[in-house]
Amino acid sequence: MAKDKKLVEAITSMDVDFAQWYTDVVKKAGLTDYSSVRGCMVIKPAGYAIWENIQKELDRRFKETGVENVYMPMFIPESLLNVEKDHVEGFAPEVAWVTHGGLNPLQERLCVRPTSETLFCDFYKNDIQSYRDLPKVYNQWCSVVRWEKETRPFLRSREFLWQEGHTAHATAEEAEARTVQMLNLYADFCEEVLAMPVIRGQKTEKEKFAGAEATYTIEALMHDGKALQSGTSHNFGDGFAKAFGIQYTDKENKLQYVHQTSWGMTTRLIGAIIMVHGDDSGLVLPPHIAPTQVMVIPIQQRKEGVLEKAQEIQERLGKVCRAKLDDSDKSPGWKFSEQEMRGIPIRVELGPKDIENNQCVLVRRDTREKTVVSLDEVENVVPELLETIQKDMFERAKAHRDAHITDAHNYDEFCDAVENKPGFIRGMWCGDRACEDKIKEETAATSRCMPFNDQEHISDVCVCCGKPAKKLVYWGKAY
Amino acid sequence: MAKDKKLVEAITSMDVDFAQWYTDVVKKAGLTDYSSVRGCMVIKPAGYAIWENIQKELDRRFKETGVENVYMPMFIPESLLNVEKDHVEGFAPEVAWVTHGGLNPLQERLCVRPTSETLFCDFYKNDIQSYRDLPKVYNQWCSVVRWEKETRPFLRSREFLWQEGHTAHATAEEAEARTVQMLNLYADFCEEVLAMPVIRGQKTEKEKFAGAEATYTIEALMHDGKALQSGTSHNFGDGFAKAFGIQYTDKENKLQYVHQTSWGMTTRLIGAIIMVHGDDSGLVLPPHIAPTQVMVIPIQQRKEGVLEKAQEIQERLGKVCRAKLDDSDKSPGWKFSEQEMRGIPIRVELGPKDIENNQCVLVRRDTREKTVVSLDEVENVVPELLETIQKDMFERAKAHRDAHITDAHNYDEFCDAVENKPGFIRGMWCGDRACEDKIKEETAATSRCMPFNDQEHISDVCVCCGKPAKKLVYWGKAY
Numbered sequence: 001m002a003k004d005k006k007l008v009e010a011i012t013s014m015d016v017d018f019a020q021w022y023t024d025v026v027k028k029a030g031l032t033d034y035s036s037v038r039g040c041m042v043i044k045p046a047g048y049a050i051w052e053n054i055q056k057e058l059d060r061r062f063k064e065t066g067v068e069n070v071y072m073p074m075f076i077p078e079s080l081l082n083v084e085k086d087h088v089e090g091f092a093p094e095v096a097w098v099t100h101g102g103l104n105p106l107q108e109r110l111c112v113r114p115t116s117e118t119l120f121c122d123f124y125k126n127d128i129q130s131y132r133d134l135p136k137v138y139n140q141w142c143s144v145v146r147w148e149k150e151t152r153p154f155l156r157s158r159e160f161l162w163q164e165g166h167t168a169h170a171t172a173e174e175a176e177a178r179t180v181q182m183l184n185l186y187a188d189f190c191e192e193v194l195a196m197p198v199i200r201g202q203k204t205e206k207e208k209f210a211g212a213e214a215t216y217t218i219e220a221l222m223h224d225g226k227a228l229q230s231g232t233s234h235n236f237g238d239g240f241a242k243a244f245g246i247q248y249t250d251k252e253n254k255l256q257y258v259h260q261t262s263w264g265m266t267t268r269l270i271g272a273i274i275m276v277h278g279d280d281s282g283l284v285l286p287p288h289i290a291p292t293q294v295m296v297i298p299i300q301q302r303k304e305g306v307l308e309k310a311q312e313i314q315e316r317l318g319k320v321c322r323a324k325l326d327d328s329d330k331s332p333g334w335k336f337s338e339q340e341m342r343g344i345p346i347r348v349e350l351g352p353k354d355i356e357n358n359q360c361v362l363v364r365r366d367t368r369e370k371t372v373v374s375l376d377e378v379e380n381v382v383p384e385l386l387e388t389i390q391k392d393m394f395e396r397a398k399a400h401r402d403a404h405i406t407d408a409h410n411y412d413e414f415c416d417a418v419e420n421k422p423g424f425i426r427g428m429w430c431g432d433r434a435c436e437d438k439i440k441e442e443t444a445a446t447s448r449c450m451p452f453n454d455q456e457h458i459s460d461v462c463v464c465c466g467k468p469a470k471k472l473v474y475w476g477k478a479y
Numbered sequence: 480m481a482k483d484k485k486l487v488e489a490i491t492s493m494d495v496d497f498a499q500w501y502t503d504v505v506k507k508a509g510l511t512d513y514s515s516v517r518g519c520m521v522i523k524p525a526g527y528a529i530w531e532n533i534q535k536e537l538d539r540r541f542k543e544t545g546v547e548n549v550y551m552p553m554f555i556p557e558s559l560l561n562v563e564k565d566h567v568e569g570f571a572p573e574v575a576w577v578t579h580g581g582l583n584p585l586q587e588r589l590c591v592r593p594t595s596e597t598l599f600c601d602f603y604k605n606d607i608q609s610y611r612d613l614p615k616v617y618n619q620w621c622s623v624v625r626w627e628k629e630t631r632p633f634l635r636s637r638e639f640l641w642q643e644g645h646t647a648h649a650t651a652e653e654a655e656a657r658t659v660q661m662l663n664l665y666a667d668f669c670e671e672v673l674a675m676p677v678i679r680g681q682k683t684e685k686e687k688f689a690g691a692e693a694t695y696t697i698e699a700l701m702h703d704g705k706a707l708q709s710g711t712s713h714n715f716g717d718g719f720a721k722a723f724g725i726q727y728t729d730k731e732n733k734l735q736y737v738h739q740t741s742w743g744m745t746t747r748l749i750g751a752i753i754m755v756h757g758d759d760s761g762l763v764l765p766p767h768i769a770p771t772q773v774m775v776i777p778i779q780q781r782k783e784g785v786l787e788k789a790q791e792i793q794e795r796l797g798k799v800c801r802a803k804l805d806d807s808d809k810s811p812g813w814k815f816s817e818q819e820m821r822g823i824p825i826r827v828e829l830g831p832k833d834i835e836n837n838q839c840v841l842v843r844r845d846t847r848e849k850t851v852v853s854l855d856e857v858e859n860v861v862p863e864l865l866e867t868i869q870k871d872m873f874e875r876a877k878a879h880r881d882a883h884i885t886d887a888h889n890y891d892e893f894c895d896a897v898e899n900k901p902g903f904i905r906g907m908w909c910g911d912r913a914c915e916d917k918i919k920e921e922t923a924a925t926s927r928c929m930p931f932n933d934q935e936h937i938s939d940v941c942v943c944c945g946k947p948a949k950k951l952v953y954w955g956k957a958y
Binding site for chain 2: 033035036037040041042043044045048049051052068069070071072073074075076077080093094095096097098099100101102103110112119122123126127138142143145147158159161
């Protein structure tokens with residue numbers, strides 16, 4: 001029982017120490033473990049099952065838009081990484097270098113991919129020749145390595161899992177359309193599946209991806225008021241094409257450069273789910289992503305007929321949702337705590353009295369609300385309740401997010417907001433990098449994005465320097 | 480049109496040069512491409528889609544037996560690789576070493592995983608404490624790196640994709656049962672899904688996995704008479720547990736070592752599919768694994784109503800199988816060649832005359848047999864035909880395999896068989912490594928396995944040395 005005890009021990013309250021609460025939940029919900037490789041994590045079954053559901057749902061949505069999956073090598077020769085100037089500057093300081101193969105030193109060292117633009121370009125260079133070969137809309141699921149100094153499970157880790165889409169198009173317009181399409185796909189996925197509202201917008205020059213012409217982003221707000229960049233989509237224009245010589249002959253038989261995009265989402269999303277929805281009892285998983293949606297927990301399971309009935313209910317529920325039965329020899333109280341720690345959206349309590357009355361008790365993980373339901377109705381009620389929970393979780397997260405957006409009209413208001421009002425700060429910006437740098441240095445807030453949809457003009461002047469303002473920016477401290 | 484032309488150019492005949500035929504098919508069916516990283520391949524959409532189907536089907540079968548997926552780091556610290564003596568001897572000579580992270584040399588160099596026994600052991604060491612924590616039946620899908628000197632797409636490549644299962648059990652019996660269970664799962668998968676008959680058996684001491692007590696294998700026969708090891712399952716006993724200190728307290732509160740297994744299948748299987756079923760027109764995919772099972776090809780598609788009807792048929796077929804429509808502006812002849820090169824099991828030809836007669840023509844890829852079918856019947860006939868093709872392909876591969884097994888009773892017969900009768904050679908063995916070594920050196924044949932199911936006693940003496948025989952062995956040249 002020693003192990004069970006550990007699991008349900010009180011975790012640090014999120015209001016006391018949010019960072020420690022996060023670490024506790026990750027550990028006690030069985031999502032990850034530390035490894036002997038510093039800065040790399042072990043993703044355990046409960047964590048990996050969430051990633052599998054993310055993969056399945058994203059991959060389905062990708063394929064509906066014509067994406068095809070491929071696999072590129074995990075190594076990049078140093079000379080290839082060096083082809084595009086901005087890109088290598090962005091990544092070279094944080095890559096892992098392979099210098100020996102077997103017992104022999106390599107002629108040229110190889111880095112472990114931090115991202116694969118250069119490999120896709122190297123491939124497209126030969127694979128694309130005519131307009132008939134376009135567009136290429138490729139994606140790969142893999143792991144990448146970035147030699148971070150400070151690491152935290154899911155949020156920042158030397159190796160992480162992701163997907164990276166890399167596309168090539170005949171025209172600038174088509175590349176731009178794909179960049180936006182994928183950002184919107186990411187946003188819809190976060191909102192519909194992860195119940196996590198996001199702000200869609202463009203990164204400033206300072207914050208954009210190394211080598212990109214434009215980077216679009218979705219930004220989510222965590223429970224502690226810090227932002228998390230949750231997915232990005234980059235338009236490269238023809239910059240990489242020119243650096244790598246990726247040309248095609250158009251219908252008039254003229255040589256043209258392709259226009260490229262890339263876009264990615266990572267295991268970071270699991271960190272986002274934890275920090276948007278979790279509470280002091282542990283994880284709270286949105287039903288659409290939960291590996292187990294319903295846990296059936298028998299009460300007095302040794303009494304005749306209880307376990308059989310619980311099994312029957314689990315089997316019936318298993319046909320309409322992802323349902324499991326906890327028939328271990330732990331007490332019901334332990335089982336409740338475990339189900340709560342793991343964030344399973346609904347628990348079904350079923351004891352001898354319930355069976356007598358042909359009923360069971362449904363308990364929502366998110367609100368703890370209990371409903372008594374006839375056993376005849378359980379297959380109808382549970383799927384509906386899962387949808388209600390999904391919707392409510394999104395609405396609650398949105399209300400929390402919206403309650404944590406502060407408008408700042410000048411630098412005093414800005415600094416006050418950073419200090420006292422956790423969340424996004426909306427403030428106008430002159431467009432100068434100097435102001436971004438100053439804000440970051442003095443307040444630790446960064447520009448999260450220039451939103452697409454609500455470019456209100458809340459003031460005429462830059463929130464930092466007071467010069468004429470160009471753009472509304474969402475600012476905030478971020479993970 | 481230049482590119483299409485390349486695709487349908489005659490490929491080298493398999494009887495003229497099997498190795499070149501293989502390379503041609505891999506390239507022209509669009510499965511892989513070379514990369515700038517020597518010895519590593521780019522897996523293109525047509526190749527990766529086969530791998531996705533392999534993954535989907537294997538993963539489903541794994542989970543039915545209680546397997547849970549996890550993810551371990553891709554790096555192994557040198558000291559960790561060194562813990563188990565036989566294991567490090569087997570792998571150290573062929574690993575890639577990371578020596579620098581970012582701009583700094585690492586304190587300890589890390590190898591890129593060639594396989595992950597050591598990482599799983601390191602994890603289990605802490606994660607397993609009581610008998611309640613057992614069994615652990617974990618698997619991961621990832622890529623691994625082995626610094627091979629000679630490489631060929633799918634068959635031998637410095638990086639390849641695979642799954643690796645790693646389990647820990649309370650007893651030796653349970654570990655043995657899991658080792659056999661997974662080997663049988665692999666064998667059933669190969670036979671039912673890839674239409675590829677396999678011999679199930681045990682590897683000799685010489686050929687077993689580095690660190691294993693016993694290695695079980697499935698061996699398939701390629702069209703050219705060479706064997707391909709297609710999946711292996713290892714029983715480690717408590718060897719790794721003792722080296723790593725993986726202990727649990729049993730029900731009597733006594734410390735015990737766990738018993739472990741591992742098992743893996745790789746992208747090699749795609750090479751096997753090619754070499755078992757392919758022909759001089761290209762790939763021939765078994766329907767159960769084919770990403771596209773049916774290609775609808777309109778004839779005279781510009782004539783009124785043809786394209787619409789073809790689309791309708793594709794949509795109707797799309798509900799009962801994986802069907803696509805080739806409505807590109809190539810000629811029907813090109814499209815036929817492409818469909819054949821890509822190994823799509825059935826093509827549906829549909830022209831104005833067919834439509835007039837409310838019919839279409841189904842052409843099997845494997846036999847080229849044509850059937851005229853009423854359009855009213857097409858959704859019923861096609862799925863049945865796919866099953867027939869699957870079954871026929873297995874039977875043909877089995878007949879070919881069985882026709883290429885030669886019994887050798889002495890060394891002369893053995894050498895004659897290696898020289899003149901491509902395929903498996905069944906021959907008795909005394910159990911001495913010296914005989915295996917001699918056979919390998921003099922004939923290039925190796926012991927493939929000691930079969931489980933047909934341990935006939937075909938002779939009293941070893942086929943090599945003439946001493947008393949212990950075991951029947953399948954021998955052969957292998958990939």
